[in-house]
Amino acid sequence: MKAARAEGGPGPAGSPPWWKSGVVYQVYPRSFQDSNADGVGDLPGIAARLDHLTALGVDALWISPFYPSPMKDFGYDVADYTGVDPIFGTMEDFDRLLAAAHGRGLKVIIDWVPNHTSDQHPWFQASRRSRADPQRDYYLWRDGRPGGGLPNNWLSTFGGPAWTFDPRTGQYYLHSFLPEQPDLNWRNPEVRAAMLETLDFWLRRGVDGFRIDVAHHLMKDPDLRDNPPSTARSEFHKPMGEFDSQVHLYDRNHPDIHRIYREIRLLLDAHGKGQPRVSIGEIHLFDLPELVAFYGADQDEIHLPFNFTLLRTPWAAAAVRRTVDAMEAALPAGAWPNWVLGNHDESRVASRLGAVAARSAMLLLLTLRGTPTLYYGDELGMADVPIPPERARDPWGRRVPGLSLGRDPERTPMHWDGSESAGFTAPGVEPWLPLAADAGRQSVEAQARDPGSMLALTRALLSLRRSRAALHQGSYRPLDGTPGDVFAFLREEGEDRVLVAVSFAAHPVRLSLPERPSGILASTHPHPALEGPHRLSLRPHEGVVIELGQ
């Protein structure tokens, strides 16, 4: 029973469950494929592009929210947890997509947004109607401080105070994000039961798991104490303006939060017989003990608390190794790591690191120990697209001007082919966000023909990862004594042993190998070559995977 809980259900005999050995691919549904010529991607569009995912070689797709929503935060403001927004299609379209994915052996993970609803959700509509409403306590309502101040000093992630006054009932409600995203009161057992029912709804429909939005936010200090001022900033933190002026001690991650994830885990496990279901938590905590606490004391909470540490690590060998080693050391025994290099909230990896280093970053992502999540378009090396001010859509960017917090550049349409709209939407239709200028040249179609492309590299790495137990389930051991610009590590599973070496230098470097390799399995550069039996020369930003003697 305990073993089954830790694994999230059985995999085929002897093999790890899919969420450990597999690779997750994130689809931002507005931007993947439009099937009805309205300029916005949709569920039938995703279904039509599943061949790309199987040719790529990923195992699961995670679809960002497609629920009915006023789209103030593009679906992260949910008005109905058990429906499909017409802009994305219908419930039948979802069922068809799920069946088509399953038919190809792909798992489907959906986004679940439990911290807040839309202000248009019927619960909030009822809650704001009167102080006596039976659903009043579904949200966090408070009086202002005597003299008319806000209930406390908490700030919204998206700028400004986290409280909005509602004149109808003369109280403030809490919103950790937009005023149109009121926070649910997870201390109310009715809220817990109602939200768990929404999980049950999708589990019964057959989804393979959930990505839990801002999973660390659900439980706040019961006394709603003021946050203390902050003087230091975590090295991993993205600069967020006024929000950084406080230590976020009381507005999230109250220890009670772990009870909720134990309860959710029981639900997933109850549905997991024969079909392991997985939970992935979006947790922006960079104190590693706090983050790994979400695996659960008995690994009975979230299977994969998202590990965002690489996103903010300076791209240098020593720093990256430090990040990887620190996470490996922080993991509770038996907990399975995971790695992320991009998502719909972060500047694209090709823009952060440049096109050449993005290739070795991809090699690293797909060879480190743990489950990788790949953001759509990163397999093409898609870059951030400059958005003219009049086309800006993301509310964060518009509410906190001057800090480039807008997330539109990393959410632009996928590049499929050389046609007018790069195959994303019908000719003559304006996509909801502008396409990259090089969309046609850097499309799936064009890169599939080019053996040197990012797409070809990603496919080769995914195929190698699948075929080598060392890569998809083996141990991790960093190699000491490498030149300062090189991060190298061993992955081993029984007889299967590989060495991964990545250069972070802008010049060639030589690496002495600890033992005689039997061959080079992959490289970010064409024609990698050994320089004698124990020596390898790495070109600028080259990454290689080497097979060691068996």
Ligand code: GLC
């Ligand atoms: C998460 C999502 C982000 C969203 C926010 C509020 O961070 O990834 O896109 O805006 O939560 O729901």
